[in-house]
Amino acid sequence: xxxxxxCETNRAQSASEGSIQQPVACAPxxxxxxxxxxxxxxxxxxAFFGTTVWATPPTDAAQSTNAAAPGGILxxxxxxxxxxxxxxxxxxxxxxxxxxxxxxxxFVGLGSVAMLYFLLAAxxxxxxxxxxxxxxxxxxxxxxxxxxxxxxWVRFDPPKVELIAAGGVCxxxxxxxxxxxxxxVWFGVxxxxxxxxxxxxxxxxxxxxxxxxxxxxxxxxxVMVGAAHLxxxxx
Amino acid sequence: xxxxxxxxxFVAAILFAAGLFTMMTKxxxxxxxxxxxxxxxxxxVNLVAFxxxxxxxxxxxxxxxxxxxxxxxxxxxxxxxxxxxxxKNLSTVDVDRAATLRG
Numbered sequence: 001x002x003x004x005x006x007c008e009t010n011r012a013q014s015a016s017e018g019s020i021q022q023p024v025a026c027a028p029x030x031x032x033x034x035x036x037x038x039x040x041x042x043x044x045x046x047a048f049f050g051t052t053v054w055a056t057p058p059t060d061a062a063q064s065t066n067a068a069a070p071g072g073i074l075x076x077x078x079x080x081x082x083x084x085x086x087x088x089x090x091x092x093x094x095x096x097x098x099x100x101x102x103x104x105x106x107f108v109g110l111g112s113v114a115m116l117y118f119l120l121a122a123x124x125x126x127x128x129x130x131x132x133x134x135x136x137x138x139x140x141x142x143x144x145x146x147x148x149x150x151x152x153w154v155r156f157d158p159p160k161v162e163l164i165a166a167g168g169v170c171x172x173x174x175x176x177x178x179x180x181x182x183x184x185v186w187f188g189v190x191x192x193x194x195x196x197x198x199x200x201x202x203x204x205x206x207x208x209x210x211x212x213x214x215x216x217x218x219x220x221x222x223v224m225v226g227a228a229h230l231x232x233x234x235x
Numbered sequence: 236x237x238x239x240x241x242x243x244x245f246v247a248a249i250l251f252a253a254g255l256f257t258m259m260t261k262x263x264x265x266x267x268x269x270x271x272x273x274x275x276x277x278x279x280v281n282l283v284a285f286x287x288x289x290x291x292x293x294x295x296x297x298x299x300x301x302x303x304x305x306x307x308x309x310x311x312x313x314x315x316x317x318x319x320x321x322x323k324n325l326s327t328v329d330v331d332r333a334a335t336l337r338g
Contacts, residue, residue, distance in 0.1 A: 065243070087250075093257055098323060162260060170259075
């Protein structure tokens with residue numbers, strides 16, 4: 001009887017009961033360690049990079065300001081903090097075996113990417129990222145989760161071989177990309193940017209990019225009608 | 236110790252690989268959709284970083300990223316609609332079991 005309430009038997013049980021996956025209650029104690037780890041990781045990251053950045057000798061900072069770095073040491077600190085958030089939430093999405101946790105990690109990741117946009121002086125795009133992605137798309141995904149699973153705590157465990165193969169492929173991809181990126185010399189890199197205002201953005205959108213803008217509007221309307229039709233088809 | 240273009244591209248590469256891993260390993264259709272969102276975000280980070288460091292003031296990369304966000308929203312709406320329909324017909328969103336897309 002107790003075996004029925006173990007998370008690991010979810011697959012076997014659902015396979016034995018046919019094609020419908022049954023919701024299985026999970027023991028709360030098994031997640032405590034992961035929860036503590038999830039709370040400790042950002043703190044550790046912040047502390048590590050805080051001490052690293054602030055402990056650098058001042059000559060290094062003076063050189064970096066001489067080398068036309070607009071943000072100076074604050075930009076470095078903010079970049080490493082936010083990039084740490086992005087990477088951590090990406091790993092969280094990978095590792096999470098629960099669809100609701102995946103959505104929460106995705107929320108953290110989308111917010112961190114918005115902060116990266118702000119750091120890249122893309123004010124309008126950061127706001128759009130927060131409004132549309134974190135406010136619209138993610139809510140849509142969460143609604144999809146709620147509508148398509150009988151219990152939000154259904155877990156999915158892929159076979160180990162598949163995990164190892166996918167992890168190997170992605171690891172090779174990351175290493176290869178990083179090697180290529182580190183070797184590339186970009187032509188005409190400028191570090192000082194005039195802050196792009198929203199007015200310039202709108203003007204550009206309404207002159208050079210007017211046709212794609214209108215096409216995107218028509219596409220959104222078609223998608224709205226199509227999604228409503230798809231979702232109502234079964235009734 | 237300055238932050239350059241390559242730093243942002245590293246972050247985007249890691250984000251891309253995480254999204255790819257999510258798409259490869261998850262069985263739930265919504266989980267695969269979350270992986271797609273991660274991949275699109277990594278492409279957007281690339282676009283905005285290139286816009287800042289290679290063509291400052293021209294805003295081409297930012298506007299392309301805006302269109303990517305719009306298309307991602309449209310794609311998510313359609314995909315969630317399809318998922319709901321599949322769930323209605325087959326009572327599951329497991330992509331291994333929902334292999335037939337006949338209505």
